[in-house]
Amino acid sequence: MEFNTLILEKEEYLATLYINRPKALNALNSEALFELETAVRDIRSDSNIKVMIITGAGDKAFVAGADITFMVPLTSDEGRFFSDLGERVMRQIELLEKPVIAAINGFALGGGCELAMACDIRLASETAVFALPEVGLGIIPGFGGTQRLPRLIGEGRAKELTFTANKINAQEAFRIGLVNNVYPPDQLMDEAKNLAKKIAANAPLAVGYAKHAINKGLQVDIDTAMSIESDIFGLCCATIDKIEGMSAFVEKRKPKFEGK
Ligand code: HXC
Numbered sequence: 010m011e012f013n014t015l016i017l018e019k020e021e022y023l024a025t026l027y028i029n030r031p032k033a034l035n036a037l038n039s040e041a042l043f044e045l046e047t048a049v050r051d052i053r054s055d056s057n058i059k060v061m062i063i064t065g066a067g068d069k070a071f072v073a074g075a076d077i078t079f080m081v082p083l084t085s086d087e088g089r090f091f092s093d094l095g096e097r098v099m100r101q102i103e104l105l106e107k108p109v110i111a112a113i114n115g116f117a118l119g120g121g122c123e124l125a126m127a128c129d130i131r132l133a134s135e136t137a138v139f140a141l142p143e144v145g146l147g148i149i150p151g152f153g154g155t156q157r158l159p160r161l162i163g164e165g166r167a168k169e170l171t172f173t174a175n176k177i178n179a180q181e182a183f184r185i186g187l188v189n190n191v192y193p194p195d196q197l198m199d200e201a202k203n204l205a206k207k208i209a210a211n212a213p214l215a216v217g218y219a220k221h222a223i224n225k226g227l228q229v230d231i232d233t234a235m236s237i238e239s240d241i242f243g244l245c246c247a248t249i250d251k252i253e254g255m256s257a258f259v260e261k262r263k264p265k266f267e268g269k
Contacts, residue, residue, distance in 0.1 A: 014041035022059040022209040024052045029066035034073035049101045059213050060205040064112040071113045072121025092151035099127035099153045106217035112201040113137045123152035131188040133179040134197045140176040212250035213268040
């Protein structure tokens with residue numbers, strides 16, 4: 010699949026998506042967001058793909074935010090549309106039935122940090138820098154950042170980062186739970202691929218269902234969440250992969266999952 014602002018590579022079970030606007034440190038304009046939406050749709054419908062990695066092309070930036078040049082002339086209505094568009098695309102990543110790993114290889118600012126937060130698991134290079142600098146530009150985070158950051162790191166820390174626009178490094182991002190792990194820059198992609206491989210060895214439907222159960226359960230009260238979990242557990246029990254996974258255990262062999 011050919012894009013102007015992205016590079017999509019597929020190998021076996023893995024799709025790696027590079028945000029690729031090197032002249033703007035991979036900043037997201039509306040074209041990039043529409044292309045991201047197309048890429049996610051393609052990955053959703055490709056039954057070979059079990060895991061997706063999102064990273065930035067080049068060695069300086071994951072994504073340095075929404076494209077400021079693009080936002081300069083936006084009217085109120087156009088701004089609302091742009092925020093809606095970004096929120097929709099981030100949500101599609103969050104709702105994708107396949108795990109998405111953000112391999113954060115540099116600046117993850119504003120919309121870039123928001124893109125990383127829409128992914129399921131965040132791995133960072135030691136060189137990564139995180140911030141929500143929006144209030145310094147007279148706007149607020151508009152790709153879901155005001156909602157996902159407090160859910161991830163708690164209200165107090167989220168408000169401090171958002172109100173100050175402070176930049177934090179990868180170690181600090183790790184300390185506050187914004188990223189799962191930090192690696193030397195030259196090891197980041199290998200580590201992301203190792204993680205993808207581990208995930209891909211498990212039953213794909215069960216992994217997708219687990220993602221759904223976690224995502225849905227976090228939005229509701231604990232009793233409703235338990236009932237979502239048991240409903241989805243029931244769905245797992247109707248899969249061929251459940252029979253395969255359990256038979257393989259009993260027969261002391263490795264399972265061969267079909268995603269059915
Ligand atoms: C457009 C950007 C950009 C951005 C960098 N560039 N970030 N263009 N939008 N978000 C461009 C620069 O203008 C420059 O282009 C080139 O990329 C290289 O950047 P430099 O600034 O020269 O690099 P450096 O000095 O290393 O500084 C890197 C940086 C800085 C710290 C990342 O570029 C920066 O602060 N960028 C803005 C980050 C930001 O505020 N992001 C949040 C945006 S608001 P030229 O042509 O000069 O070479 C947002 C809102 C989301 O994301 C929600 C919307 C609804």
